[in-house]
Amino acid sequence: MERKRDVRRKIVALAACAAAAGVMFGGCSKKPAGSAAAPAAGGPRFAKGTPSEAIVRASAGAGKVGNWGLGNEYEILALLSKYGQDQKFLSQAFDMDGFDDGSIWLASAMTYNELGLVKNSYEGGYKYGDTVGTIDMNDEGVAMLEDNIFCNSAFAKANPNTVKAFLSASMKGWKYACENPDEAAQIVYKYGSSVSSQHQSYMAGEVKKLVQTDTKGQTVTNYGNMDTAAMQQTLDLAKKYVKLSDSAAASKLSSLTLDSIMDASYLADASAGKIGKPEKTSVSIQLKWLPQAQFMGYYVALDKGYYKDAGLTVKIVPGGGDISETTAVYSGQVDFGVTWVSNLIAANAGGMSLLEIAQVYQRSGLVLVYKYAE
């Protein structure tokens, strides 16, 4: 590791041309440090049992808390504020190299994705195993709800049966996926995957927990349920930590209520089987990210023919990069979308009229991960 750092320093010191040459060769042969036998050193380590407040204070004080930004940062801001820290974080890349090399002490990770990469030893993993600890947003009381299903409120009004049929089939897909996570992972993998099949299986297992457990740790059996208390907490935190420069949007944000962002009636009718003939039979859903088990319910519903049984032809549109699912739905490119509730709130404050029709994830999947002392 020290050697690697030396090389890095030398490269930096060289002129741009030489540095770029280093990039080309270094870039090709660069392997994750996690592929070494022992976890790489870097950054401080915290003794097991250290209270999360002490870890947050130490890391934030040193300016070493990481998050991806782009609307994923509000829970972190809320946590920093809870412990009286500055609202600052480092922009974290989509890999966990910053955590591994110690430039980020307290890194953001989704339980189903980045945390798996940190802990696990399959290809691409950093092999930390049980030598890392996490701070859970749910335990800290700053949880904001994530993956939901939404559409334009005008679309829902014009196509209520389509919405109900879509929800009914999707929830059937989620139920099957949660009962058979390994099979669901393989189905997702079949439909084009950004990550390995082992990682998909890990992800399916973790996503199942988020879909079946609420922020308080209670089991949820009615899939897609919109827990009013958790939704309200999400809205309250969003009002506090979503900072909008546009004064019109900012004042709209402060006036938003749960009724202006969600409607539970479609899901209620769908679960009761009160579904008429779909008005629009060919629909599409925009995912928030690349095809992965995070969205296994939809892929299972498609693969098992649940959508077809409901009289729908469904196209799943993967996201990724800077695809904005709220804009895609708003502009009518797609009919449904999966986003985080905070993103939907920000979009409605900006002038969209989006409506959440189901809340698939019942608790926050965001944790902050840190290294344990030996």
Place this chain on the structure above:
Amino acid sequence: MKKIHITNDSVKTVLYPLVFGIILVVLWQTQVLHRLLGADTFTLPLPSRIGSIIADNFGVIMLNVKATVFVALSGLLLGSLFGFILAAIAALSPHWGMGGLTIATAFNAVPIVAVAPIFTNLTKDFSSDPNVRSMFAKTLVVMITCTVSMGINAYRGFTELKPFSLDLMKSYAAGKWTAFFKLRLPNCVPYIFTALRISVPGCVISAMVSEYFAEYIVGVGRQIRESIVLAQYSTAWAYIVVACLVGVGMYVILLFFEHLLLKGRRIK
């Protein structure tokens, strides 16, 4: 007579684009443009709204502008200097220099989006302050884009001499260095500005793209990205307008200096 003619011409060159610009803004504000493009005021906010956002957030916007301009200018300066030196070496000893110039050109083909995150990773040990090391990483990215245009153009300036001028220098028994300073260097000056006319808009663009991948969140480009992902189109447009103003402003300053220094010696 001649003087008046030139003034007329310059009035035209300023007036026509200005009138066109004003008409565009009027069409935009009155939403005629929206009807033509099939856009709504959400994805294409009105100029008045964009203006009010810029006014409301002037301090924060200037903070981001400063960060972007600093990176763009320092990258431009270092890159151009490096490119110029490469070109000079190439002109003086083609043996060594041409190879270096060719390699530099090859690096220009590497897209900024590929280079930027790599530099962010490579410069992590540069400073313990994330703002400083991010600035450094971004500057390196800008530097690469500016090196090449200056290298190639300055090399042309050093070597594309008037016919027989080099022979003339030789007939004067001028040495390699005298020929360089008396002939090649003066010949190169207009080419330097040709390079800068490519590099100045380029450095602003690469500075903004490299902000996407930087560890420290600051800059006009980063704000555009954040705002669009959060569906805050009015704010995004405010930063887009500011980005345009920065780019145009820097270009105008360049043209001013070019006019001042070259007085019509500009190469076509």
